[in-house]
Amino acid sequence: MIITFLGTGCMVPTKERNTAGVLITYKNENILLDCGEGTQRQLIIAGIKPTKITKILISHWHGDHVFGLPGLIQTLGASEYSGKLKIFGPKGTEKKFRNLFENLDIEITIDYDIKDISKEIFFENKEFRLEALNLNHGLPCLGFNFVQKDVRKIIMSKIKKLGIKQGPKIGKLQRGDSIKHKGKIIKSNQVSRIIQGKKITYIADTELCDNCIKLAENADILISESVYDSTHKDKAREYKHLTSRQAGLIANQAGVKKLVLTHFSQRYKNTQSIEEDARTVFDNIICAKDFMKINIT
Ligand SMILES: [Zn+2]
Numbered sequence: 001m002i003i004t005f006l007g008t009g010c011m012v013p014t015k016e017r018n019t020a021g022v023l024i025t026y027k028n029e030n031i032l033l034d035c036g037e038g039t040q041r042q043l044i045i046a047g048i049k050p051t052k053i054t055k056i057l058i059s060h061w062h063g064d065h066v067f068g069l070p071g072l073i074q075t076l077g078a079s080e081y082s083g084k085l086k087i088f089g090p091k092g093t094e095k096k097f098r099n100l101f102e103n104l105d106i107e108i109t110i111d112y113d114i115k116d117i118s119k120e121i122f123f124e125n126k127e128f129r130l131e132a133l134n135l136n137h138g139l140p141c142l143g144f145n146f147v148q149k150d151v152r153k154i155i156m157s158k159i160k161k162l163g164i165k166q167g168p169k170i171g172k173l174q175r176g177d178s179i180k181h182k183g184k185i186i187k188s189n190q191v192s193r194i195i196q197g198k199k200i201t202y203i204a205d206t207e208l209c210d211n212c213i214k215l216a217e218n219a220d221i222l223i224s225e226s227v228y229d230s231t232h233k234d235k236a237r238e239y240k241h242l243t244s245r246q247a248g249l250i251a252n253q254a255g256v257k258k259l260v261l262t263h264f265s266q267r268y269k270n271t272q273s274i275e276e277d278a279r280t281v282f283d284n285i286i287c288a289k290d291f292m293k294i295n296i297t
């Protein structure tokens, strides 16, 4: 699993930082979290073909999170996008999306499906699920979880020792069932172990609220907005954003393993004060940069 940071700036892009965009790559899935202006070019620079995108999750309809949509969708149409793009967002997303393209007079030529998210688990397959909770940002706004499901791994050395041959018996053990072998019952957990799935949480723009902690509970990686450090906490309150210290508090209270701060105001020439502010309450922190990748194994 790879997380690619496509845009780590806030409302106004800078030379170093584009507007919001994070990509989660997992097997054949490329899930784009927010799509600020210029996201398609960021993808290209990062060496990722835009046509590889399978899902787009929109946190909220502020420009720095959605202005990249028309360009990206048009490019997919011109590139013979062969999949079915799934787009999810908060209440009003479907209407806003259709109105946007209608007003621009752009015909959407790709196969796609767009949905307003109305329940916590809004997508699930055998390998992972996607969850959303409401955040407080003054308009419908969601935070997201990507939760990889636990997998059972057969310990081949034990299988060999017992003399179990490749075939349906191993399939049964893999599914967690017991088998009968040489007159004995072999339980699945005697020859396998569970590998816990990873959890990535994305907290987009919000003020501090209970759902931030609920969403991030026990996450392996928490990607959190961190527009200001605490010296600008009044501004953070006024615009319903988090300070980096508050992002640290969420990570601390939710039992997160690693906190990645992003979405910095253009006022910060470097992230030293942001990082120090968060570090007063949480240790394992990094500040994201555009094109930074995190490999999760
Ligand atoms: Zn924003």
Ligand SMILES: [Zn+2]
Binding pocket: 060, 062, 137, 205
């Ligand atoms: Zn916003």
